[in-house]
Amino acid sequence: MKKLKIGFYGITGCAGCQLSVIFEEDELLDIINLIEIQAWPFIKELNYDKKFDYIFMEGLVADNEDKGILLKLRANTRFMVALGACAHTGCIPAYRHFTLKENYAHLLYEKKENIKDIDPNPIDSFVKVDYIIPGCPPDKNEIRSFIKDIVRDIIPKPYNNPVCVECKRNNNSCLLDNKKPCLGPITRGGCNSVCTNNGLECWGCRGPTQQGHKMQS
Amino acid sequence: MKSELIPKKTRILSNFRETSDIFTLILQISGSYMPGQFVQIGIPGIGECPISVASYSKNHLKISIREVGKVTRALGKLRKNSFVYIRGPYGRGYPLVEFQGKCLILIGAGCGVATLKSIIEYIEYHREKYKDILLFFGYRNINDIIYKKEVNKWKNTFNIKIALSKENAKTCLDWDSGHITDVIAELKLRTENTGVFICGPPKMINDTVEILKKKGFNDEQIYVSTERLMYCSIGMCCHCMIRGKFTCTDGPVFRFDEIGYYKND
Amino acid sequence: MNLVVYILKKDVMYDFLLDIKNKFETYVPIKKDITRFKILDNPKDIDFSENSYFPVKEHFFRKKEVIFQFNGSNFLPVELKSKNKIFFGLRRCDLNAIKNQDFIFMKQHNDPYYTSQRKKAVLIGYHCTKALNKYCFCESMNLTDYYDLMLFDKTNYFLVDAKTEKGENLIRKYKKYFKKSNYKISDKDTYIKTRKINKKDISKFYDHKDWDKGINLCLSCSACTEMCPTCYCHEIHDNTEINNPRNAKRIRSWSSCQLKEFTSVAENHTFRDTKEARFKHRIYHQLQYFKERNKINLCTGCGRCITGCPTKIDWVKIINEMR
Structure with a gap:
């Protein structure tokens, strides 16, 4: 059987999502056996011009260079996978939308003129995204089962249960009862409630569940 | 250890395409399968799905499957003499004994025709016990017609109407264009001593029943085959529950008044 | 009720627990931030002031259960490992919840996975003396006696009632801790005053507009079903090894x-x-659908679905206020 040609790329972001693929230490070699990694800036060349089956894209579009890379890669791949919260929802870099530029411009580097930034946006506002692996960082089990599915020609199913499901299964006390603002009930799970297990509120990195809530102001 | 959830290994006698996305499996299996019942068919490692029986025979089992999910797609790739793993038969079938000596109207759409095929084979086997049989089949277009060969055969013995909803030009005189519901709406049907068995997508069932009600059929005459998500098929997992009734053990065939008005359940 | 009841002094109880701890995996309610059933370490940790936040359901109907293993052509037998467990201090609602699950998994269906876990467990109850919190409503759920041993709290000592062979055997084995008594357990001991559901039959209220009070607050987070001691819905999925699918x-x-x-x-x-449909489905399954089929309430009135709900939807109140 022909191996799937896969590329990992990162645009503006912390590269933590690509790292969480590498953190799959125990099964990383098995994964590499199943697929052909054609590009991965961490461990291999960039190969921007080759054709891909799947591209795992990390980070969000924050300047025109990002946008150029993204559009070029989208043209070269069959499927585009948004890897991690920045690519999926914008995450921390997109907080910039909530403030004006003059509020933070003085905090930037001295050579800020060299940065030709545009409004930061997740990748699906520029290109079609076929799959999403959410999370900041994404759960390594989820990455593994995603790769396991695509090599067996199975369409991966997004996990849509709220964080509460896993949090209750881990027998945690409810943070909302302790008057902590936890977004667990409305946030997509799959993270094994890692934050709430340790007493931290869920801050919604995996985006909203698709359970049909109405936003109330 | 015995568990009802462990399936049996079953050989595939043949696997052929009916249309571009529907295929038929013939399985080597003995036992009696009543029309309207279903089996859980699957491949360990991929999953299981409930599929209704499409034949009436003691020696083999025929099922027709549309490729929609991961299990069905994997099943479609299996070749002759490979194995699938099945459990069943499960559920309550169509009340064919109850309707002996009466007329039957069978209405099916898309893959629902597969379920009707088992009824038709049952009737062919016990032809003298039933009066007039009327068949209504609805498909999307000409390439979606499953059981072309059988349909041609049935034309000689039964009254049959076929509608194609997405075929605009009349390619052949035998088909009506439009939904099967439109065809039924135009016809005059005799209501007394008649049973109506319907199998198809949820929306088609609701539309058809509405039309039948206008024509004077009452709830007791209408039987529908319902579709739900199922895992266990033995009335344990609760996914298939419709207002307290289990589709897997009380159904999948319900008299319309048992479940009919619960569109959202 | 048995004619003979036993007395277990409270200070002796600690010795008793330390003793059974050697033979059984003993789970007792321990309060930290919330009360959980945990393996006994120090008997002084036991806390009967509130019901455990989570039910003990997960010990029998487990969160994840391997139904079978498959090696490509054959099914490999699954080893059903289980330990001798004692659950000490279960409330009446939870005992009835176990009864309902026993009914589903052992009577209605012969589920080997549940049975293997359940068969080896001894259930020791602790009878509430008053309603545990403002949300529970067991008085209207027709609870029955279903336990191996039940402790009735009499400030200095416990009255112990044995219901089953398992319970009798346990007392016989550890008889040095128990004293026989002539006390007769009456309704006075078994009565718990809680709030009630004021409707016997809720079937005709399905389309009542008051449901919206609850539905509008519902986040579909499913905390209620995760914490419910009786909810038994499950799904089945396949998993493969990455290097050998x-x-x-x-x-x-x-x-x-x-x-x-x-x-x-x-x-x-x-x-x-x-x-709307999902919210009502849970409540109707608990109160109506299950009763129609099996003549018993699935819900046992522990109120966990309300205490655990992030928006505290008090559906009992909603039902009671329906006109």
Whole structure:
């Protein structure tokens, strides 16, 4: 059987999502056996011009260079996978939308003129995204089962249960009862409630569940 | 250890395409399968799905499957003499004994025709016990017609109407264009001593029943085959529950008044 | 009720627990931030002031259960490992919840996975003296006696009633801790005053507009079903090894009727698509559907679905206020 040609790329972001693929230490070699990694800036060349089956894209579009890379890669791949919260929802870099530029411009580097930034946006506002692996960082089990599915020609199913499901299964006390603002009930799970297990509120990195809530102001 | 959830290994006698996305499996299996019942068919490692029986025979089992999910797609790739793993038969079938000596109207759409095929084979086997049989089949277009060969055969013995909803030009005189519901709406049907068995997508069932009600059929005459998500098929997992009734053990065939008005359940 | 009841002094109870700890995996309620059933370490940790936040359901109907293993051509037997467990201090509602699950998994269906866990467990109850919190409502759920041993708290000592062979055997084995008594357990001892549901039959209220009071607050987070001691819905999925996809496991895991995925079939059709339908489904399954089929209430009135709810939807109050 022909191996799937896969590329990992990162645009503006912390590269933590690509790292969480590498953190799959125990099964990383098995994964590499199943697929052909054609590009991965961490461990291999960039190969921007080759054709891909799947591209795992990390980070969000924050300047025109990002946008150029993204559009070029989208043209070269069959499927585009948004890897991690920045690519999926914008995450921390997109907080910039909530403030004006003059509020933070003085905090930037001295050579800020060299940065030709545009409004930061997740990748699906520029290109079609076929799959999403959410999370900041994404759960390594989820990455593994995603790769396991695509090599067996199975369409991966997004996990849509709220964080509460896993949090209750881990027998945690409810943070909302302790008057902590936890977004667990409305946030997509799959993270094994890692934050709430340790007493931290869920801050919604995996985006909203698709359970049909109405936003109330 | 015995568990009802462990399936049996079953050989595939043949696997052929009916249309571009529907295929038929013939399985080597003995036992009696009543029309309207279903089996859980699957491949360990991929999953299981409930599929209704499409034949009436003691020696083999025929099922027709549309490729929609991961299990069905994997099943479609299996070749002759490979194995699938099945459990069943499960559920309550169509009340064919109850309707002996009466007329039957069978209405099916898309893959629902597969379920009707088992009824038709049952009737062919016990032809003298039933009066007039009327068949209504609805498909999307000409390439979606499953059981072309059988349909041609049935034309000689039964009254049959076929509608194609997405075929605009009349390619052949035998088909009506439009939904099967439109065809039924135009016809005059005799209501007394008649049973109506319907199998198809949820929306088609609701539309058809509405039309039948206008024509004077009452709830007791209408039987529908319902579709739900199922895992266990033995009335344990609760996914298939419709207002307290289990589709897997009380159904999948319900008299319309048992479940009919619960569109959202 | 047995004619002979036993007395277990409270200070002796600690010795008794330390003794059974050697033979059994003993679970007792321990309060930290919340009360949980945990393996006994120090008997002084036991806290009967509130009911455990989570039920003990997970010990019998486990969160994840391997139904079978498969090696590409044959099914490999699953080893059903289980330990001798004692659950000490279960409330009446939870004992009845176990009764309902026993009914489903052992009577209605012969589920080997549940049975193997359940058979070896001894249930020791602790009878509430008053309603444990403002949400529980067991008085209207017709609870029955279902336990191996039950402790009735009499400030300095416990009256112990044995209901089953298992319970009798345990007392016989550890008889040095128990004293016989002539006390007769009456309704006075078994009565717990709680709030009630004021409607026997809620079937005709299905389309009542008051449900919206609850539905509007519902987030479909399924905390209620995760914490429910009786909810038994589950799903079955397959899992394979990454380097050898022919080696497969079929795994049964909990699932929740509050989620859309619960009823969604191929081609993205969801039958219970609305929050309304899902919310009512849970309550009607607990109070009506199960009763229609099996003549017993599935709900046991522990109130966990309300204490655990992030928005504290008090559906009992909603039902009681319906006109």
